[in-house]
């Protein structure tokens with residue numbers, strides 16, 4: 001079998017990939033939204049792929065792996081890997097988890113990040129109570145939630161004097177913010193998180209997505225202040241989403257001085273860049289994204305390495321779309337028992353269920369998803385329906 005072509009279209013700001021072969025089998029995958037700017041990066045890898053046997057996934061990946069980087073620059077390489085596995089599974093007529101060593105669970109747990117704008121609340125303790133109530137009322141029965149807050153939210157702008165750094169009102173997302181928290185800002189943050197957790201009670205797990213932006217001693221002070229809340233983890237306080245570096249030594253100082261689990265890793269590309277983080281026990285939980293780390297096999301390798309070192313897994317995936325959801329399920333079915341849950345890709349529009357076949361609506365019940373047995377990743381475009389969503393420039397995507 002040989003790859004004959006690779007195409008990339010942007011549907012609703014999410015790049016989707018189509019790899020075709022000389023045996024009529026097609027592989028599909030998707031890049032995290034909103035990343036239309038990755039489309040040309042996918043296409044410039046074509047010369048490395050055409051003519052290769054897509055079933056030899058690692059052999060193909062060796063050709064293109066050097067063409068990626070930390071988030072978002074590893075997403076093209078990562079999503080191509082997903083499409084290769086999709087083809088390999090379909091060619092063998094087995095679900096992808098069988099090619100990863102088989103499933104070790106019939107259901108995978110998924111957690112839900114709940115955004116304040118989705119709930120229609122701001123950043124007061126009363127808002128965080130409403131946030132928790134909204135989550136508990138969702139029909140999918142999620143048992144774990146993630147709360148964006150402090151430097152990972154508009155709390156920095158909404159709470160006057162939250163920190164001593166400059167507030168960038170016009171920044172599209174508050175990642176530019178970093179610095180010492182004010183005592184009032186710090187106390188407000190702790191009050192808000194406690195309000196959310198008190199509302200959820202002990203039946204629900206709560207993770208907090210908090211940075212990057214913390215100074216190390218604020219990170220430790222926050223982790224210690226919430227020790228009695230039994231959080232699932234605090235995420236990305238020092239480095240994280242879109243940081244092009246890791247700083248494991250700073251994480252280690254914080255992690256080893258608190259009982260609150262410390263988490264990072266969604267932006268990190270390739271196993272080599274997890275090495276120091278894992279081997280120095282710098283965090284308790286890592287959250288690689290299969291759409292950024294270099295693919296599902298790369299993530300599985302890191303999960304096994306983390307398990308050897310007593311580190312848990314909570315793979316990221318909030319914007320990975322419906323094909324990304326399929327990849328997360330197949331991969332998580334095969335991960336070791338250090339898996340906590342993966343992040344449900346909630347950020348896609350309902351029409352994706354109408355232009356694909358594989359999921360009969362949102363597949364989550366009681367926070368769990370049954371692992372499907374369809375060949376490959378288990379999701380395919382319904383071309384007739386999907387064509388309606390192509391832009392003029394992508395009109396030949398299905399041809």
Ligand SMILES: [Mg+2]
Nearest residue numbers: 209235241266
């Ligand atoms: Mg995060």
